Amino acid sequence: MNRPLVGTLATVVLGAAALVGTVGTAQAAPQQTAGHPARHQVKAVDFAGTVALSNCSGSVVRMPTSQPNDPALVMSNGHCLESGMPGPGEVIVNQPSSRSFTLLDKSAGRLGTIRATKVAYATMTDTDVTLYQTGSTYAQIEQKYGIKALELATTHPAAGAGISVVSGYWKKIYTCRIDGFVPTLKEGDWTWKDSVRYTPECKTIGGTSGSPVIDTATGKVTAINNTGNEDGERCTVNNPCEVDENGNVTVHQGTNYAEETYGIPKCFGAGNKLDLNAAGCALPKPAATRN
Template sequence: MRTRALISAGLALTASALAAAPAAALNGGTESSTAYSFMGSLQRAESPRPDGHACGAALVAPQWVVTVGHCVRNDQGALVGHPHGWKVRIGSTSVSSGGEIIEVDKFIRRPGDLQGNDIALLKLKTPAKGRPIKIAASKPTATTPVRILGWGMTCDELEPKCFPDHLREADTVVQTDASCEDAGIKGTEICVGSVDGKVAPTNMDSGGPAIARAGDGWTLVGAVSGGNPGQPGVYSAVPAFRTWMNDVMAEKQPTLDGAVDLDGCSGSLVKTDTAKPSDPALLLTNGHCVTGDRPAPKSAVVDRAEKRKVTVLDRAGKPKTTASTTKLSYATMTGTDVALYQLDKTYAQLASEGAKMFKLAATGPRQADPIDLIAGGLRKSWTCAVGGVVPELREEGYVLRNAIRYTEDCTPDSGGSGAPLINPHTGLVVGIHNTTNDQGGVCTEGNPCEVDKDGRMSVHKARRYGQQTAGIVPCLTAGSRIDLSSPKCALTKPVS
């Protein structure tokens, strides 16, 4: 794969990182005569610049700013997070004064290889007063006139004289992809600047916009990603990510439709693609939510009599219908923390009563995937995202594999155990909520600890986790039965 230099020091913003990046100025540029209401400077404490500038950015909605993914890199490698001390100055030609400066509440970076997916959104703690820029309807073609903006370095040295306070701009065009071929340009990117690189972005221009005329105003067509010396710059084509950006910015609060209140815990009605309307319905919750003895470590419980009332909720969290469990078909707290109850009603009966049922996803979620958590036991819901996948989670003698770590804004409390984690795009259940480190304890009840792939243990107070449920799918057979002997079923089996 051809590579390119990033036009930002990204994570560390160290002197050595800066020296390795392209050092040509915003060639052909001049100082902007007027401010742009949408133009922003992302400022981070790690910047070597006294003004804190790290990257360019553009306001696309009152509380949302777009930049590039490598501008939000962090020590943890998180794709979603709540940074401390990040801020954006918006609507000024000066990087150190004027306009308005607003703290960053959250960053969301698009998953995938930076080459082709170098885009990120910043949610501001308060709405900006300035007028956002509209995103262009489509990726611009070659020869389209554009203007590029930035506060990138104007010379090679890490000295104040190379850090412009005044915004610079240059008028140029979109080039054919061939002009950026050496930089490994992708289909979601555009090549911007002069062919000889004399008009191009420079170091610390990353995230800065390329804008195109639209009537009397401007539209956003690109954000600086990288480039090579003596060539045009490679920009992420912002219109190519419109759907992803709209989904992130929508932050729709999920309804409680289909959530189950299970006497102190939460749950959901689930099925697979092969389930028949005449099959007994199944209820999914946590293994630690069973009423009898909990499954022992390294073991499971199957076909145990347990009669419990099940209340299925409507969109507003009010009872829609009820059912009863006939037996605990399966439960374990090893590998994953799940329990499946068989109900006294079929899928067809519950559907006729207006109950919503969910299908189980056959694959697990990835980092940064959105998830909706609907907790019937709490009558509350959360819009969250996968903060990471933990190779091993230990708690009170139990070991859980590939646990789902939530982002910091996902805060279900006691009573949310067993709540489904639903991918809002597919509507499929990808996991269930199961635990929180309450006091900062080490691997004790209510205080799970993480173990990474190299065996290093860590403890994170107040961090919350869910368990993946894809492993259930290969174990379900006709008639809502569990077949632990199935070749593809890897669920923990009972100890004889």
């Protein structure tokens, strides 16, 4: 995972000739390239709805069933959690938080600040995600800033699909395609399931952790940017390895990854309330509530 940038580290990295990833799970976005010829109608992707955190990237997101007066949700990586990275098997729900997020307009200009009231859900087990509930509704954000939330897709992403990784922290968009899927991605003590592998154009870096991965055909969020192999090491922090169905391990230095988000909407009900027992919800549960 790309480690989140903290304090003076951000300044050092900004001044470096080569930017290096953040905390280990989130990665930065690739530089914009001409890319491959379009296979479909491409929707314009910009920064509207994305946010910058103190050390990571994120976005204001909505479920397909979310309503205008529901409390808005902000999504970033689990390893970007302000209280520290959740351990393997750890799941955090309904934890008070007052974290602030800088909301960006379509050109990455700063619009204002929205603030969390709690961590609705966070984990680094099977996936790498934090979902914050904010003190603002979607309607309030749209009325005050003219910004609509990004919608989470509800279908599995497709290999070869065009994607944009939008980093609010770096104010940069990286464009590439989904190269394929990894049954198990292992990094240090953490493992993630059915991860997205980018094509080489997406050279994400530290600080892009938590960036929404947007399908350029639908304009919906299909994954969350989270890691990449920096040094060619095997299964170490900042050097994830791929494990196939037969347990074979491969390492791809310079390859970057994301975690799918299509299953998250099944875990949120009316009023954007988390319901880990809802039909079809496959997010890991806190140990005390597991059956």
